[in-house]
Amino acid sequence: MSRYWDDETVYSQPSAAELKAKAKESVKRAGKKGKAYEPAVCRTKRGAICESWWGQAWCLNLERYADYASRLERGKGYVRNGAVIDLNISPGRVEAKVQGRRKTPYKVEIRIGRLSEENCQKIIDRCTSRIESLETLVKGEFPEELKDIFTEEGGLFPNPREISFSCSCPDWAMMCKHVAAVMYGIGIRFDENPFYFFTLRGIDADKFIGVALENSVEKMLSNAGAPSERIIADSDLSALFGVV
Numbered sequence: 220m221s222r223y224w225d226d227e228t229v230y231s232q233p234s235a236a237e238l239k240a241k242a243k244e245s246v247k248r249a250g251k252k253g254k255a256y257e258p259a260v261c262r263t264k265r266g267a268i269c270e271s272w273w274g275q276a277w278c279l280n281l282e283r284y285a286d287y288a289s290r291l292e293r294g295k296g297y298v299r300n301g302a303v304i305d306l307n308i309s310p311g312r313v314e315a316k317v318q319g320r321r322k323t324p325y326k327v328e329i330r331i332g333r334l335s336e337e338n339c340q341k342i343i344d345r346c347t348s349r350i351e352s353l354e355t356l357v358k359g360e361f362p363e364e365l366k367d368i369f370t371e372e373g374g375l376f377p378n379p380r381e382i383s384f385s386c387s388c389p390d391w392a393m394m395c396k397h398v399a400a401v402m403y404g405i406g407i408r409f410d411e412n413p414f415y416f417f418t419l420r421g422i423d424a425d426k427f428i429g430v431a432l433e434n435s436v437e438k439m440l441s442n443a444g445a446p447s448e449r450i451i452a453d454s455d456l457s458a459l460f461g462v463v
């Protein structure tokens with residue numbers, strides 16, 4: 220019996236060369252209309268899509284939550300072949316254009332819940348007293364000591380309930396390969412600038428770091444007022460060993 224959708228229709232994939240060529244044409248066409256696209260460019264040849272530990276952690280988190288292993292794998296291929304030709308992150312929202320087989324790129328939108336005030340404050344509290352980590356953060360690097368603030372429940376990583384997405388393609392699967400490609404593209408943006416994590420969750424990074432630094436200094440000053448157990452222990456040791 221003939222079927223409208225045969226397996227080939229559903230599963231045919233554009234080749235890497237086809238995707239690259241079409242993506243190039245789309246970017247050129249947009250340029251002629253005065254639109255400057257901002258592509259998510261994958262810099263790794265194989266393995267992980269991202270280079271930084273935080274970008275890689277974002278991807279791993281995605282793979283841990285998603286029930287769409289095959290879609291994610293295809294999305295990875297798409298982003299690696301330069302199909303994510305435009306990707307913009309604003310508070311709570313990612314808008315992107317992904318090249319597929321047809322001439323016009325697909326429009327993808329991903330909405331991510333903003334971090335609640337309560338969870339934001341919790342993260343600030345976790346950062347307090349980690350002055351060195353905060354200094355690293357100011358320089359645009361995410362210190363690995365702060366890794367737990369991403370992945371724990373209520374951290375900077377959104378959980379699946381906080382993510383919703385749409386794509387203009389006719390694929391009715393829960394997550395199409397274009398959305399998956401954009402998810403990896405977000406990781407690439409994080410590689411380039413980790414502050415996008417804050418933007419995406421609706422947090423003003425400068426204010427966040429400012430408050431965490433202030434709290435850290437306050438805590439240090441109040442600790443300086445009273446001798447800590449550590450100092451007492453050290454002086455006991457000095458007495459014990461006869462060290463002045």
Ligand SMILES: [Zn+2]
Nearest residue numbers: 386388395397
């Ligand atoms: Zn799609």
